[in-house]
Amino acid sequence: MRMVFAQTLTELARTDKDICLVTPDMGYSILDCFEKEFPDRFFNVGIAEQNAVSVAAGLALSGKKPYVYSIIPFVTMRCFEQIRVDVAYMNTNVKLVGVGAGFEYGAAGYTHQGVEDFSVMRCLPNMIVCGAGDNREMEEIVKQSTQIKTPMYMRIGRHNKGIFNHTDNIIVGKASVLEEGEDIALIGVSNMMPDVMDYAKKLKAQGRKPYIISMHTVKPIDKDLILSLVDKGVEINTFEEHTIIGGLGSAVAEVIAESGKAVKFKRYGVPDKFSHYVGNQYYIKEKFGLNFDK
Amino acid sequence: MLPVTEIRKEILDMGYRSKASHLGSALSLVEILYTLYFKVANYSKDNYQEPTRDKIVLSKGHGSAALYAVLHKKGIISDEAINHYSVNGGILPCHIDMTAAPGFEASAGALGHGIGIAVGLAMAKKMDDLPGHVYTIIGDGEAQEGSVWEAAELASTRHLDNFTVIVDFNEIQASGFSNKIIDQRNLSERFKSFGFTVYDVDGHNIEELEKVLKIPSDKPKAIVAHTIKGKGVKFMEGTVHSHYVRLNDELYAQALAELEDK
Ligand SMILES: Cc1ncc(C[n+]2csc(CCOP(=O)(O)OP(=O)(O)O)c2C)c(N)n1
Numbered sequence: 001m002r003m004v005f006a007q008t009l010t011e012l013a014r015t016d017k018d019i020c021l022v023t024p025d026m027g028y029s030i031l032d033c034f035e036k037e038f039p040d041r042f043f044n045v046g047i048a049e050q051n052a053v054s055v056a057a058g059l060a061l062s063g064k065k066p067y068v069y070s071i072i073p074f075v076t077m078r079c080f081e082q083i084r085v086d087v088a089y090m091n092t093n094v095k096l097v098g099v100g101a102g103f104e105y106g107a108a109g110y111t112h113q114g115v116e117d118f119s120v121m122r123c124l125p126n127m128i129v130c131g132a133g134d135n136r137e138m139e140e141i142v143k144q145s146t147q148i149k150t151p152m153y154m155r156i157g158r159h160n161k162g163i164f165n166h167t168d169n170i171i172v173g174k175a176s177v178l179e180e181g182e183d184i185a186l187i188g189v190s191n192m193m194p195d196v197m198d199y200a201k202k203l204k205a206q207g208r209k210p211y212i213i214s215m216h217t218v219k220p221i222d223k224d225l226i227l228s229l230v231d232k233g234v235e236i237n238t239f240e241e242h243t244i245i246g247g248l249g250s251a252v253a254e255v256i257a258e259s260g261k262a263v264k265f266k267r268y269g270v271p272d273k274f275s276h277y278v279g280n281q282y283y284i285k286e287k288f289g290l291n292f293d294k
Numbered sequence: 295m296l297p298v299t300e301i302r303k304e305i306l307d308m309g310y311r312s313k314a315s316h317l318g319s320a321l322s323l324v325e326i327l328y329t330l331y332f333k334v335a336n337y338s339k340d341n342y343q344e345p346t347r348d349k350i351v352l353s354k355g356h357g358s359a360a361l362y363a364v365l366h367k368k369g370i371i372s373d374e375a376i377n378h379y380s381v382n383g384g385i386l387p388c389h390i391d392m393t394a395a396p397g398f399e400a401s402a403g404a405l406g407h408g409i410g411i412a413v414g415l416a417m418a419k420k421m422d423d424l425p426g427h428v429y430t431i432i433g434d435g436e437a438q439e440g441s442v443w444e445a446a447e448l449a450s451t452r453h454l455d456n457f458t459v460i461v462d463f464n465e466i467q468a469s470g471f472s473n474k475i476i477d478q479r480n481l482s483e484r485f486k487s488f489g490f491t492v493y494d495v496d497g498h499n500i501e502e503l504e505k506v507l508k509i510p511s512d513k514p515k516a517i518v519a520h521t522i523k524g525k526g527v528k529f530m531e532g533t534v535h536s537h538y539v540r541l542n543d544e545l546y547a548q549a550l551a552e553l554e555d556k
Binding site: 023 | 312314355378380381382383384385386387388389390391393394401402403404405406435436438439440467468469470475476534537538
């Protein structure tokens with residue numbers, strides 16, 4: 001997914017001279033394609049995330065379209081106040097790009113894991129929040145991002161399970177219904193899409209008919225879709241490699257709670273607890289009951 | 295085998311078993327940590343839980359393998375923990391989790407935090423009139439974080455003569471050569487202007503390191519230790535790649551064969 005981001009942005013930069021890439025010393029080998037072709041629009045600003053975001057805001061105020069790329073905690077939380085004021089409040093056209101969704105940096109430890117990004121980005125007005133579930137969604141989100149003039153956060157994950165979203169209407173702000181169902185809706189985001197597919201298979205074997213939905217935009221959340229499920233009385237489950245506080249599950253729960261109606265509902269995600277586990281992504285997900293392949 | 299070679303061998307063994315990266319960052323640190331823990335600091339298996347002892351904060355937490363190997367040699371980290379570095383069901387992660395094993399002052403991994411924590415530790419010693427010095431080690435790339443300079447300006451304003459920062463100045467960071475990304479050739483002068491007593495040394499020379507670490511100073515001290523990223527293993531030395539390389543059978547064998555013992 002990182003390569004898809006870098007290659008798509010490079011392609012877009014050929015016709016859009018305002019696109020530039022800012023990185024606080026990340027993206028070794030991944031961002032090479034952009035740097036080689038557009039050395040004048042590639043800025044490694046040093047290991048200084050707070051300044052990277054402020055500088056990007058300055059570029060955006062001058063009509064540029066800066067993308068700031070780093071590992072999730074460093075491009076969302078290290079520089080949160082710069083994002084809050086210089087990007088969200090000032091409504092500057094800065095795109096934040098975070099790699100290492102969920103426990104992708106498993107054995108690196110908690111400092112490198114990305115499990116609160118949706119929550120902290122979602123609470124900021126003006127901020128659009130996306131998490132692609134596969135490479136097709138990634139490509140579409142990057143393409144559409146160049147046409148969106150407001151702040152945006154893109155979470156980049158990783159899995160080698162291929163493409164799930166074959167629909168031809170991947171639109172930022174709209175959920176993608178990958179499969180229609182009847183009695184239960186599985187709504188996933190980012191890294192959890194392969195798990196959603198696994199879980200759907202299991203449910204089908206039990207005779208259930210799940211909707212499979214990729215909520216690649218967590219904010220603004222696709223209310224219409226959720227309300228239509230609630231109207232039909234469909235049970236809803238959400239799946240995110242992210243804390244259950246404030247992310248996809250919370251966003252969906254808020255819509256259900258204010259609908260005036262009730263459906264069965266469950267959030268799958270990381271509980272309110274630090275991971276002190278040492279191991280790879282699969283190992284840590286297993287500890288939190290987030291693998292559905294068995 | 296020299297003690298520092300044994301430490302390097304252990305770093306390579308840990309890297310081979312786990313396939314973890316950041317080997318170059320750990321190899322660069324070996325003499326600095328060895329000198330601190332074995333020649334300078336009042337820190338041992340018997341007193342590491344005492345508040346009066348010296349404290350050492352590895353701010354560049356991605357060099358953790360070197361710290362683990364040194365604390366293992368000190369008898370503070372167990373064989374079991376070392377054998378469970380960065381593997382599934384492991385004990386020691388690639389960045390420091392202070393709850394994982396004894397001997398750590400702080401968790402680390404996000405750059406530019408440890409130096410501030412170290413200043414806090416030094417201030418607390420002053421408040422409680424406790425003896426002991428606080429040392430912290432940062433990378434040259436890490437020195438680009440504004441928080442490093444926020445900690446530095448406070449250390450000199452508060453006359454923290456019990457505080458020393460050591461810069462592992464290997465001139466390489468995650469995506470290239472440091473001075474090309476941010477020009478820091480004047481790093482020593484910067485620390486001087488921030489009110490530090492500054493020494494430039496060969497960061498692989500134990501005698502030199504020991505000497506400057508032991509010179510008393512009435513101001514906070516900065517030691518700019520000129521080092522080589524990947525030091526001791528020829529194919530890693532001075533390369534950006536040493537930040538990322540993972541040891542397969544072949545590279546592990548080559549690394550052992552090239553491991554320099556002097
Ligand atoms: C706040 C923060 N930003 C980015 C990173 C990712 N990162 C880890 S090591 C590193 C380079 C560090 O370079 P340097 O301090 O020179 O240490 P070296 O590995 O060269 O010894 C980077 C950017 C991080 N760990 N923390």
